[in-house]
Amino acid sequence: MISKHTFKKIIVLTLLICVSCSLKESKFKNDSEFKEKKDDQIKLPDDLKEISGLDMISKNVCIAINDEDGIVYFYDIEKREITRSLKFAEKGDYEGIALVNSDIYVLRSDSRLYHIQNYEEEEPTIIQYDLNLPADDNESMCFDEKRNILYLAPKGQFEHDKHKNSRPIFEFSIETKKVKKIPIINIDLDEVKDKTKDLDLSKESDFWITDICKHPTEDIIYLITSKAYLVSLDLDGKILGIQQLDKDRLPQPEGIIFNGNKELIICSEGDKNHKGILNFYTLENK
Numbered sequence: 001m002i003s004k005h006t007f008k009k010i011i012v013l014t015l016l017i018c019v020s021c022s023l024k025e026s027k028f029k030n031d032s033e034f035k036e037k038k039d040d041q042i043k044l045p046d047d048l049k050e051i052s053g054l055d056m057i058s059k060n061v062c063i064a065i066n067d068e069d070g071i072v073y074f075y076d077i078e079k080r081e082i083t084r085s086l087k088f089a090e091k092g093d094y095e096g097i098a099l100v101n102s103d104i105y106v107l108r109s110d111s112r113l114y115h116i117q118n119y120e121e122e123e124p125t126i127i128q129y130d131l132n133l134p135a136d137d138n139e140s141m142c143f144d145e146k147r148n149i150l151y152l153a154p155k156g157q158f159e160h161d162k163h164k165n166s167r168p169i170f171e172f173s174i175e176t177k178k179v180k181k182i183p184i185i186n187i188d189l190d191e192v193k194d195k196t197k198d199l200d201l202s203k204e205s206d207f208w209i210t211d212i213c214k215h216p217t218e219d220i221i222y223l224i225t226s227k228a229y230l231v232s233l234d235l236d237g238k239i240l241g242i243q244q245l246d247k248d249r250l251p252q253p254e255g256i257i258f259n260g261n262k263e264l265i266i267c268s269e270g271d272k273n274h275k276g277i278l279n280f281y282t283l284e285n286k
Contacts, residue, residue: 018146033243034281041249042253044267044276045082048073051267051276053097053141054212054255055129062257065106066276072097072104072116077278088126090117096141096211097255100174105150107141113172131179133170135260140223141256142214148174151184151221155208165189167168167209169221169237185221185237192231197240205243209277224256224266249279 007083016163041178044051052067060078070089088106096107104116111133117125135154142151150172170181188206198262208226215222220240223231245253245266250273255267262283270276 002192002272007022030136031286034239034245035284036084036246036249037282040280041153042077042080042278044075044270044278045072046275047085048075048084048196049270049276051269052095052139052254054265054267055097055099055104055142056265058257059259060141061106062265063097063099064255065097067095067269068110070094070106070114072106072119086116086119086124088114088124095137095139096152098141098143100143100150105141105143107138107152109137109139111135111138111152115177123163129177129179131172132181133179135168138211142211142213142221143174144214150174151214152179153209153212153223155210155226156205167207169212185233187231187233187237187239191239192242195239210254213256216261222256222258222264224250224253227251228253230256230266239254245281249277274275 006264031187048064048066049064050068051064052064056062056216060076062075062077064073064075068091070087072086072088074084076083085191093109095109098105102118102120104119106114111131113129113131115127115129123141133152133154134211137155138152139155140153144151152170152172154168167187169185170179171184172179188216192207206227209223210226212221212223218234220232224252226245228245230245231239233239250266250268253266254267254269257265264281264283266279268279
């Protein structure tokens with residue numbers, strides 16, 4: 001027979017275990033999530049079938065690139081048409097685009113950066129920077145207006161062994177036109193696994209970053225992966241949220257940008273049988 005003293009110990013121990021489990025389960029909760037606007041999907045024209053990045057220049061107009069032509073396309077979302085095209089380079093693998101004041105920056109996958117000065121001019125000046133980032137397949141770029149920098153992210157891992165279990169984000173200064181070769185942010189894949197138990201990261205391609213953007217007013221970076229995981233993190237790389245989006249509506253996610261504080265636009269590349277698309281999401285607090 002269990003003594004009264006032993007019974008009390010068992011009760012206390014059980015409570016401690018329950019509290020511990022509760023803390024473990026509640027240490028990570030998405031405070032907000034994005035709801036898809038089911039009726040707001042736009043099929044893009046053929047010139048943007050292989051869309052690989054986008055940014056907003058006004059409420060209804062975005063700039064976009066495809067991953068083969070050195071052309072910036074100006075696309076009017078309301079009119080659903082390309083209103084202007086701006087050639088800045090020959091054919092190549094162009095992946096990231098960002099508006100910086102009156103200029104446009106375009107990132108090629110080999111980490112060559114194109115600076116299109118005063119893009120509204122008929123023949124803007126084009127400057128090139130070879131960044132020589134220590135990573136392959138550089139696909140993602142966005143502008144942080146408050147810090148006056150570009151965030152640059154490769155698709156996969158940093159080439160240095162000590163960072164093989166992370167995803168790096170680099171910094172390019174708009175003022176000095178210099179890039180820091182040491183990542184400003186490292187996304188720890190072990191932390192990602194810990195947050196989302198159903199996310200299989202057995203292969204490097206399971207967490208390929210295809211684009212990033214910064215929230216317009218908050219110090220939060222959002223990234224989209226090749227498997228349509230939407231991840232939010234702070235500027236120290238701490239994971240704030242992970243959300244699985246509908247892969248059927250995002251077969252090949254390539255670009256992500258905010259249009260205002262609450263609306264997120266994600267583009268998906270097409271193929272020989274399907275057009276490129278824009279999907280629209282609304283940020284909702286839980």
